[in-house]
Structures are given as C-alpha cells and as structure tokens.
Amino acid sequence: MKHELIPLFVAIPLGSAFLISLLGKRLKGLADTLSNLATFSLLFLSFLSITLVKRLGVVVYKVGGWIPPIGICMVLDSLTSFMLITVNLVAFLVTVYSISYMERYTSKWKFYTLFLLMLAGMDGVIVTGDLFNLFVFLEIASIASYALVAFGVEHEELEASFKYTVMGSVASSFILIGIALLYSYTSSLNMADISRVLTEKGNSRILSFVSGLFIMGFGLKAALVPFHAWLPDAHPSAPAPISAMLSGVLIKALGVYALMRIFFNVLGISSILSYMLMSLGVISMVLGGLLALGQEDIKRLFAYSSISQIGFVVLGIGMGTTLGILAGLFHLFNHATFKSLLFLNSGSIEYATGTRDLRKMGGLTAKMPVTGYSSLIGSMSISGIPPLSGFWSKLLIILAAIEAKHFIFASIAVLVSILTLAYYLKVQRLAFFGELKDSLRGIKEVPLTMKLSMIALSIICIFGGLLLVPGIQKNFLSSATQALMNGNNYAQIIFGSIK
Amino acid sequence: MKTEEPGMSLIVKTITRLTVGLILLYGIYIVTHGHLSPGGGFAGGVIIALSFIHLMLAFGKELALKKLNQSLSSLFEGFGAIMFLTIALIGFVGGYFFLNFISKGKPFNLFSAGIIPLCNIAICFKVGAGLFAVFVALTLLRMNGKKG
Amino acid sequence: MIYLMCFSLFSIGIYCILVKRNLIKIIIGLGIAEYAVNLFFILLGYRLRGRAPILAQDQVVENMVDPLPQALILTAIVIGLAVTVLVVAIALRIYEKYGTFDITKVKKLRG
Numbered sequence: 124m125k126h127e128l129i130p131l132f133v134a135i136p137l138g139s140a141f142l143i144s145l146l147g148k149r150l151k152g153l154a155d156t157l158s159n160l161a162t163f164s165l166l167f168l169s170f171l172s173i174t175l176v177k178r179l180g181v182v183v184y185k186v187g188g189w190i191p192p193i194g195i196c197m198v199l200d201s202l203t204s205f206m207l208i209t210v211n212l213v214a215f216l217v218t219v220y221s222i223s224y225m226e227r228y229t230s231k232w233k234f235y236t237l238f239l240l241m242l243a244g245m246d247g248v249i250v251t252g253d254l255f256n257l258f259v260f261l262e263i264a265s266i267a268s269y270a271l272v273a274f275g276v277e278h279e280e281l282e283a284s285f286k287y288t289v290m291g292s293v294a295s296s297f298i299l300i301g302i303a304l305l306y307s308y309t310s311s312l313n314m315a316d317i318s319r320v321l322t323e324k325g326n327s328r329i330l331s332f333v334s335g336l337f338i339m340g341f342g343l344k345a346a347l348v349p350f351h352a353w354l355p356d357a358h359p360s361a362p363a364p365i366s367a368m369l370s371g372v373l374i375k376a377l378g379v380y381a382l383m384r385i386f387f388n389v390l391g392i393s394s395i396l397s398y399m400l401m402s403l404g405v406i407s408m409v410l411g412g413l414l415a416l417g418q419e420d421i422k423r424l425f426a427y428s429s430i431s432q433i434g435f436v437v438l439g440i441g442m443g444t445t446l447g448i449l450a451g452l453f454h455l456f457n458h459a460t461f462k463s464l465l466f467l468n469s470g471s472i473e474y475a476t477g478t479r480d481l482r483k484m485g486g487l488t489a490k491m492p493v494t495g496y497s498s499l500i501g502s503m504s505i506s507g508i509p510p511l512s513g514f515w516s517k518l519l520i521i522l523a524a525i526e527a528k529h530f531i532f533a534s535i536a537v538l539v540s541i542l543t544l545a546y547y548l549k550v551q552r553l554a555f556f557g558e559l560k561d562s563l564r565g566i567k568e569v570p571l572t573m574k575l576s577m578i579a580l581s582i583i584c585i586f587g588g589l590l591l592v593p594g595i596q597k598n599f600l601s602s603a604t605q606a607l608m609n610g611n612n613y614a615q616i617i618f619g620s621i622k
Numbered sequence: 623m624k625t626e627e628p629g630m631s632l633i634v635k636t637i638t639r640l641t642v643g644l645i646l647l648y649g650i651y652i653v654t655h656g657h658l659s660p661g662g663g664f665a666g667g668v669i670i671a672l673s674f675i676h677l678m679l680a681f682g683k684e685l686a687l688k689k690l691n692q693s694l695s696s697l698f699e700g701f702g703a704i705m706f707l708t709i710a711l712i713g714f715v716g717g718y719f720f721l722n723f724i725s726k727g728k729p730f731n732l733f734s735a736g737i738i739p740l741c742n743i744a745i746c747f748k749v750g751a752g753l754f755a756v757f758v759a760l761t762l763l764r765m766n767g768k769k770g
Numbered sequence: 771m772i773y774l775m776c777f778s779l780f781s782i783g784i785y786c787i788l789v790k791r792n793l794i795k796i797i798i799g800l801g802i803a804e805y806a807v808n809l810f811f812i813l814l815g816y817r818l819r820g821r822a823p824i825l826a827q828d829q830v831v832e833n834m835v836d837p838l839p840q841a842l843i844l845t846a847i848v849i850g851l852a853v854t855v856l857v858v859a860i861a862l863r864i865y866e867k868y869g870t871f872d873i874t875k876v877k878k879l880r881g
Contacts, residue, residue: 255842255845258846259845259849262849262853266849266856269853269856269857270856273860277867278867278868281860281864281867282864282877284860285793285857285860285864288853288856288857288860289787289796289857292800292804292853292857293784293787293800293803295849296780296803296804296807299807299811299846300780300807300810303810303811303814303839306814306839312838
C-alpha cells in the first residue's frame with residue numbers, strides 16, 4: 124500500500140463520469156455497472172486509507188512532483204479518512220438505490236454523469252491541501268448539484284434550482300473574496316504554509332474580516348441560519364437519491380468540513396469565533412426544529428430537520444474542546460447515515476404511492492414492511508432513543524456542553540431533542556401507522572436494490588453506537604478529533620511529512 | 623416575391639465565407655502556442671467555438687448543424703475530457719499525478735514544455751465542443767416553441 | 771482607490787440580485803458580482819511599474835506583475851461561465867413552464 128492512492132479518490136469518479144458521458148447512451152446498462160463499480164472501489168479505498176494513516180502518519184502527496192508550497196499537495200490525515208468513509212459509504216448505498224429508482228426518469232446516464240462529478244468534487248474538497256484547489260472542487264460539486272436539483276424538469280424543481288444556484292454562486296463569490304484577501308496577506312495558497320505564516324505574523328483586522336466572509340460563504344453551503352433559505356426548497360424538489368446525497372453529505376463535506384479545516388487548522392480558533400459558531404449552531408437547531416413541526420410535505424420536514432441537526436454538529440464542533448469536537452464529528456457521521464436513510468425512505472414512499480403529502484398517507488407498514496421498519500429505526504435514531512446511534516452522539520454533545528460550562532446551550536440542546544422526537548413521531552403516526560387509506564390499497568413493496576440500501580443503512584444506524592467502543596474509537600473518531608485539535612501545528616506536521 | 627431565406631443578408635454571408643476559416647486558424651494558433659504566449663486551451667477553444675457559432679448565425683441552423691452535428695460535438699467533448707484525464711493518469715503510473723514526462727526541449731521552442739501543449743489541445747476540444755453544444759441546445763430549445 | 775471601485779461594482783451586482791424582479795436581470799446581476807470579484811483578485815497581483823508576466827528570450831524575470839492570480843482567475847472565469855450557462859438554461863425552462871419571467875409570480879413553493 125503506497126501513498127499513490129490519494130489522487131485515485133478524484134481520478135476514479137472523474138474518469139467514470141467522462142466515460143459514462145461518452146458511452147452511456149449507446150451501451151445500455153453500462154451506466155449502472157460502471158457507477159456502482161466506481162463507488163464500490165472508492166469505498167474500498169477509503170477503508171484502506173484508514174490503515175494507511177495509522178501506518179504512516181499524515182500522508183502528503185505532491186501533485187506533479189512539485190514541492191509545496193510551489194505545488195499543490197493532497198493531504199491524507201485522520202480527519203480526511205473519516206470524512207472520506209462517510210461520503211463514500213453514503214454514495215455507494217445511494218448508487219445501489221438509484222439503479223431502480225431512476226428508471227422513472229429519462230436519460231439515466233446523464234444522472235450518473237452528474238452524480239459522479241458531484242462525488243469527484245466532494246472527494247476533492249476533502250482530500251486537497253491547497254486553498255484555491257478547495258475552491259475549484261467546491262465549485263465542481265456545487266454546479267453538479269445545481270443541475271441535479273433541476274433534474275426532472277417540473278415546476279417546483281426549476282424554481283428551487285434557480286434560487287439555489289443564485290444563492291450558491293453568491294456564497295462562492297464571498298469565499299473567493301476571502302481567499303483573495305488571505306492570499307494578499309500571506310502570499311501563499313497552501314493551507315499549511317498559510318498557517319505557518321499566520322502564526323509568525325500574528326492577528327490583524329483583516330483576519331477577522333476574512334473569517335466573517337468565510338462564515339458567510341461556507342455557512343450558506345452548510346445551511347446555517349440565517350443562510351438556510353435555499354435548503355427547504357432545494358432538498359424536497361430533487362429526486363430522492365439526490366436529496367439523500369445533498370442532505371446527507373454535500374452540506375457536510377462542502378460546508379462543515381471546509382469550515383472546520385479552515386478555522387481550526389489554517390486560521391486558528393479564537394474564543395470569539397467559537398462563540399459565534401456555537402450561537403449560529405444553537406439558532407439553527409431551534410429554528411429548524413420549530414419550522415419542521417408545521418410541515419405536511421414529508422421531504423420538506425426532513426429538510427428542516429437537517430438544518431436542525433447541522434446546528435447540533437456546529438454546536439459540538441464550535442466548542443473547541445476535545446469532547447465537543449468528538450461529539451460533533453460522531454453526530455456528523457450519524458446524521459449522514461440516518462438522514463440519507465430517511466430520505467431514501469421518502470423516495471420509496473413516493474415511488475410506491477406517488478405522493479409526498481403526509482395527510483394523504485397512512486398505515487403503510489402493512490404493505491411496505493422494509494420501508495416501514497427502516498423508517499422506524501431511522502426516526503428513533505435521529506430522535507435519540509437508546510441504544511441506537513443517535514442517542515450516543517446527542518448525549519455526548521450535551522455532556523460536552525455541560526463540561527465546558529455552557530449550561531444554557533446544553534438545556535436548549537435537550538429541549539430541541541425533545542422537539543425532534545415530537546415531529547418524528549408525527550411522521551411515523553401519519554405515514555406508517557394507523558389506517559390504510561382506500562386510495563393506497565394497491566401499492567406494493569419497492570424493488571430489491573432499494574430495499575438493500577435501506578436495510579444496510581438501518582444496520583449501520585443500529586450498530587453505530589459501537590463506534591464509541593475504545594478499540595474502534597481510537598482509530599476512527601479520536602484520531603480525527605486529534606487532527607483538528609492540533610490547530611496550528613498542522614503546518615509542522617505537513618512540512619515534516621513531505622518526502 | 624422573395625422566399626424566406628435562413629440566416630442573414632447577402633453581405634453578411636459573403637464576409638462570413640471569407641473570415642470563418644481565418645477565425646478557425648487563429649484559434650488553432652492560440653491553442654498550440656499556449657505555452658509561449660498568452661492564451662492556451664480555454665481561450666483558443668472559445669475562439670474555435672465562436673467560428674462555428676458565427677457560421678450558425680450567418681447561415682442559419684441547418685447548414686451549421688450539417689458541418690458539426692450534435693452527436694459529433696458531444697463525442698468531441700467527451701474525447702477531450704478523456705484525453706486530459708489519460709495524460710494525467712499516464713503521469714500517475716510513471717511517478718506522480720500530472721508529472722511532466724515528455725521531454726522538455728529547448729525553452730521558447732514550439733515543441734517544448736512536456737505535456738502542456740497536449741493538455742492545451744485536450745482542453746481546446748472540450749471547451750470548443752462544449753460551448754458549441756450549449757449554444758445549439760439553447761437555441762434549439764427556443765426555436766421549437768413549447769417543447770417539453 | 772481601485773479596490774473601492776471593485777467593491778462598488780460588487781455591491782451593484784448584489785443590489786441587482788436582491789431587488790430586481792425579472793429573472794434575466796438577476797442573472798446579469800450575478801454575472802456583474804462574479805466579474806467584480808475576479809477583477810479584485812487580479813488587481814491584487816499588481817506590482818508597481820510591472821510588466822506583463824511573459825517570459826521571452828530576451829527578457830529578465832524581475833519587474834513582472836504576479837502571474838499566479840492570473841492563472842487562478844482564468845479558472846474562476848470558466849466557472850462563472852458554466853454557472854451562467856446553467857442558470858440561463860434553467861431560466862428558459864422556467865419561462866416555458868410558468869409563462870412569465872417575473873420572480874414574484876414564480877412562487878409555487880411556500881412555507
């Protein structure tokens with residue numbers, strides 16, 4: 124196992140996307156097999172990357188052989204491999220799901236091309252070690268997602284996609300201004316190099332301006348309140364596998380991960396920033412939870428719930444303590460699995476019954492057992508019922524808040540957890556239990572591949588709590604936390620690992 | 623009683639016949655000298671696409687599509703992308719991703735600087751074909767009225 | 771100063787996005803904002819009394835403007851082009867479905 128596998132994370136989805144765009148229309152079935160093969164190999168490579176990081180420490184790959192800071196470098200440390208596993212796991216299961224779901228739409232090969240491009244962009248954001256490269260991959264993933272939201276060209280999807288595109292481009296402009304100002308201040312674009320220069324030069328007013336710009340830009344990508352307005356329109360209108368990808372991994376890889384990387388390792392966290400992140404997180408939690416209570420469209424409810432849960436993650440990470448970051452990262456992984464499970468469930472409901480309105484559903488568990496039970500597991504997990512995975516991560520966040528003496532935030536977190544339980548119980552009662560309506564008598568269970576992904580995700584939800592077992596935790600979560608807590612030592616580590 | 627002719631007036635058509643080849647040649651010049659003077663793949667690709675669009679504007683849709691129809695431009699686009707990725711991957715197998723493995727000749731010559739001219743040509747294919755396909759798709763959508 | 775002009779161009783673009791009601795004017799505002807950011811980035815690389823950063827056989831390396839932002843902004847311009855193309859295609863289809871370009875009438879999603 125050498126360190127050459129790092130560029131493969133970008134090269135494999137890019138290559139498959141281009142191949143599918145060339146050949147997908149002529150050869151039937153090529154798009155399915157090639158994309159599933161690509162995502163499966165990516166998942167396998169991400170598991171390999173954990174062992175690689177454990178064996179070699181931080182791995183730095185110089186693209187083209189140019190030594191950083193002159194050249195672009197790709198960095199693989201434990202936070203990177205943690206995010207890679209999250210993204211590729213969800214991507215693989217979603218690809219398996221869309222083999223049968225996307226039969227309803229025309230031109231499946233276009234879907235797979237855009238999907239693999241989005242995956243290449245996300246993997247690139249996670250793996251890169253250079254700021255402008257981050258911006259380019261961010262844009263690749265964003266543009267692919269703008270196109271995917273408008274995939275089935277109905278009224279709502281076009282309107283949602285238009286709003287999402289305009290807001291996302293404004294956010295990217297803010298990020299580009301921030302990168303420009305940072306470049307003019309430090310005259311370098313490599314993340315490790317900027318971190319080294321900033322520790323020498325010290326603080327100045329321009330850094331606070333740049334931090335504000337980055338919070339605005341990446342906060343919109345991560346759907347923090349008050350930048351969340353695109354999410355309740357974009358996520359329901361997209362086809363179900365894309366909603367799962369968007370809500371499950373895109374807002375995390377593009378928004379939360381980039382925020383973490385830049386604020387902890389490059390700029391250096393300060394107490395003002397920490398308070399700002401925590402308050403933004405708390406506002407998102409409360410607002411998302413309250414707005415989710417009144418929804419009747421099942422996917423729109425899940426979208427507001429995403430805003431709320433990302434608030435939890437940002438609260439945990441914004442605390443800056445070891446337990447807080449550990450809790451935030453664990454909740455990030457959990458939310459990726461159960462939110463994508465819930466969106467895939469809503470997709471199969473839509474596939475079978477043709478409606479997304481909660482008032483028109485009822486008693487679906489009798490006819491669709493796999494969907495019903497996996498949705499039950501997902502809802503219980505996200506509300507924090509022991510011993511499913513969501514309980515452990517929410518408990519850790521509340522404990523971390525109490526430990527850091529933010530008692531108000533901890534009590535708000537407890538209240539929002541109860542709120543989450545409330546609206547998920549509403550979903551379960553209206554959709555799955557109760558009387559089967561007459562209009563729904565003829566529905567059947569969904570096809571095999573859709574069932575497989577849902578079962579796989581629910582198994583991960585059930586056993587997710589095992590990640591806290593000390594043997595597994597040391598490799599996976601704790602080392603990821605350590606990578607963030609290193610802060611400005613990032614520079615020394617990177618420069619020390621260049622061979 | 624004159625019948626409706628596609629495209630623009632006779633003056634425009636005559637001038638286009640003279641200049642469109644020169645525009646294409648200029649675009650190819652900018653692409654191949656990308657490592658010596660400003661320009662490179664993207665700018666040259668845009669100019670080459672512009673020559674085809676010029677043809678479509680002056681002569682109407684049918685004639686331009688006869689020269690370069692939609693499936694051929696998609697083929698070029700994908701081909702350009704795969705060529706670019708292959709160049710990167712060949713470097714990957716040898717040493718590093720994007721390693722400059724072809725011999726760099728004397729500087730300031732036309733055949734120098736390793737893989738950079740090849741990358742420029744690949745990008746020119748992709749950008750040119752892509753821009754032309756986009757233009758055709760946008761105007762086709764409007765011309766067919768309320769198409770779904 | 772020049773940076774102030776870039777900032778005012780950017781704010782004109784943001785004003786267009788927020789206030790105008792026609793879809794096409796919003797797209798133009800988005801374009802203006804993006805080009806303002808690109809202009810700002812290139813102007814950052816200016817050195818006093820510098821020349822264009824092209825190496826020819828008889829020139830020396832000193833006294834050139836910074837070429838790195840120029841290469842980066844090339845990428846950013848291409849990205850802006852791709853976004854513009856995508857959003858114009860979406861706007862065309864919105865016109866087909868809704869029959870109007872007015873954004874106050876394109877509001878089917880509520881709540």
